[in-house]
Amino acid sequence: MKKTFVTKVLEILEDKIQLIKTSKGAIYLVGPIRLPVNLYGATVVFQWYCWLNCDEVTEDYERVIDKLSSVNLAELQQSSVLVYGDFEYHDDAIIRFHSICHTGDIFGSKRCDCGFQLKQSMKMITEHGTGALFYLANHEGRGIGLFSKAMAYILQENGFDTVEANEALGFVDDSRNYEDAILVLKALRKKPVTLITNNPKKLRALKDAGLEVSGREPLWGDISEYNEKYLQTKVNKSGHLEEEGTCCND
Numbered sequence: 001m002k003k004t005f006v007t008k009v010l011e012i013l014e015d016k017i018q019l020i021k022t023s024k025g026a027i028y029l030v031g032p033i034r035l036p037v038n039l040y041g042a043t044v045v046f047q048w049y050c051w052l053n054c055d056e057v058t059e060d061y062e063r064v065i066d067k068l069s070s071v072n073l074a075e076l077q078q079s080s081v082l083v084y085g086d087f088e089y090h091d092d093a094i095i096r097f098h099s100i101c102h103t104g105d106i107f108g109s110k111r112c113d114c115g116f117q118l119k120q121s122m123k124m125i126t127e128h129g130t131g132a133l134f135y136l137a138n139h140e141g142r143g144i145g146l147f148s149k150a151m152a153y154i155l156q157e158n159g160f161d162t163v164e165a166n167e168a169l170g171f172v173d174d175s176r177n178y179e180d181a182i183l184v185l186k187a188l189r190k191k192p193v194t195l196i197t198n199n200p201k202k203l204r205a206l207k208d209a210g211l212e213v214s215g216r217e218p219l220w221g222d223i224s225e226y227n228e229k230y231l232q233t234k235v236n237k238s239g240h241l242e243e244e245g246t247c248c249n250d
């Protein structure tokens with residue numbers, strides 16, 4: 001009886017799991033999963049995929065499923081991607097690599113532009129017709145983690161800028177790594193992509209990984225008294241590309 005149930009679960013799931021080999025082991029990519037999303041009051045249907053990094057490389061997915069309940073995945077972060085339209089085959093697709101921002105994306109904090117960029121990039125992707133939003137959950141605080149970001153915010157309230165605060169806590173300004181997301185992107189699409197970003201380092205990461213990038217779409221907005229200094233520091237110190245009249249021009 002139990003065996004039959006296990007077989008059924010496996011049968012349902014195994015066609016939805018993809019193994020992607022990495023230099024450290026494997027990524028297990030699960031999806032697509034139909035995800036209706038409320039985007040500015042309209043319901044938009046994305047195809048959602050989530051991935052998990054493991055040391056073990058196996059195509060025995062029963063083993064992978066068996067292990068899930070004994071590892072506390074809720075304590076760790078898993079990244080995911082929202083896909084829209086004919087992402088695999090359409091000639092022209094627009095993507096965003098969005099680094100998690102607990103304060104901006106979830107709470108709507110105005111200290112940064114992250115929440116705005118998240119929603120706006122989803123809108124840009126759906127308006128474009130084909131694209132994907134990669135939500136990179138191991139990137140909090142440009143790679144320092146949420147707890148350290150909280151400390152960095154306190155330093156910023158005491159005169160440090162966003163780069164100085166990271167460095168004062170012993171981090172580099174930006175330690176994000178895009179390798180896993182790039183591997184997932186390659187598994188989902190072989191054709192060129194346009195990247196939504198103001199950050200040339202993201203463009204460089206894609207190009208260095210051999211991806212064809214056909215263009216870049218800038219994304220500035222939601223500028224206010226609360227995030228103006230933060231955005232200006234990105235331009236002045238982190239190399240973000242400022243478009244005429246879009247960021248923090250006086």
Ligand SMILES: Nc1nc2c(ncn2[C@@H]2O[C@H](COP(=O)(O)OP(=O)(O)OP(=O)(O)O)[C@@H](O)[C@H]2O)c(=O)[nH]1
Nearest residue numbers: 098099100101112139140141142152162197198199
């Ligand atoms: N350490 C630190 N991280 C911050 C601060 N404000 C926002 N962040 C983080 O900065 C990252 C911003 O991510 P993105 O918006 O994807 O990246 P970006 O480098 O701004 O590039 P684009 O938005 O693509 O132009 C997120 O991980 C946020 O959590 C801050 O003051 N300090």
